[in-house]
Amino acid sequence: MRGIVITKGIAIPEGIAIPKPGRARRPDFLVVGAGLFGSVFAREATDRGLHCLVIERRPHVGGNVYTYEHSPKRPIVVHKYGAHIFKTNSERVWKYVLRFADFNRYTNQVLARFGDSLYNLPFNMNTFHQLWGVITPAEAEEVIARQTAPYRAAEPRNLEL
Numbered sequence: 541m542r543g544i545v546i547t548k549g550i551a552i553p554e555g556i557a558i559p560k561p562g563r564a565r566r567p568d569f570l571v572v573g574a575g576l577f578g579s580v581f582a583r584e585a586t587d588r589g590l591h592c593l594v595i596e597r598r599p600h601v602g603g604n605v606y607t608y609e610h611s612p613k614r615p616i617v618v619h620k621y622g623a624h625i626f627k628t629n630s631e632r633v634w635k636y637v638l639r640f641a642d643f644n645r646y647t648n649q650v651l652a653r654f655g656d657s658l659y660n661l662p663f664n665m666n667t668f669h670q671l672w673g674v675i676t677p678a679e680a681e682e683v684i685a686r687q688t689a690p691y692r693a694a695e696p697r698n699l700e701l
């Protein structure tokens with residue numbers, strides 16, 4: 541074996557019983573977890589002629605991005621571990637993932653409620669109009685410049701001490 545790939549910092553218990561390969565080729569890698577990382581690693585390594593043994597404690601692959609259909613009668617896709625949205629602007633990545641999964645069309649339409657008003661998110665000219673009554677980008681920049689002026693001289697810091 542060339543190495544052990546551990547996802548999520550999981551240690552493999554000492555003396556773990558790796559199934560006897562029998563006539564099968566001895567694995568080059570033991571991949572613990574068939575989530576995104578483990579699955580992609582195993583796929584890529586296998587495509588390069590390496591042999592991977594993937595072990596997964598859940599009864600399915602995909603890790604936290606796993607989805608299933610509610611029932612054949614009700615083909616509702618359930619995101620078992622919470623809703624997942626896939627985003628990429630890379631044609632190469634998009635073609636890659638389509639080899640393994642189908643995707644629903646999704647449009648990100650978010651409104652934020654503050655008090656009794658609804659605001660468009662992510663911020664766009666509608667949001668600035670709702671907030672400040674401005675109409676042009678120049679007017680919005682003017683308000684932003686006014687509001688950020690007191691902080692210009694300050695040294696940017698995060699919350700760490």
Ligand SMILES: Cc1cc2nc3c(=O)[nH]c(=O)nc-3n(C[C@H](O)[C@H](O)[C@H](O)COP(=O)(O)OP(=O)(O)OC[C@H]3O[C@@H](n4cnc5c(N)ncnc54)[C@H](O)[C@@H]3O)c2cc1C
Binds near residue numbers: 550576598605
């Ligand atoms: C609620 C939620 C919403 C999210 N939304 C998004 C989103 O919209 N877009 C996005 O890009 N990302 C999203 N993420 C993040 C995304 O889920 C993770 O980045 C991704 O799943 C990480 O993949 P992974 O392979 O590292 O880990 P995981 O998906 O956690 O896979 C690890 C796998 O290892 C297995 N395992 C662990 N220990 C062992 C063991 N000892 N033996 C055998 N198997 C083991 C686990 O069962 C699991 O299947 C979201 C995450 C959550 C929780």
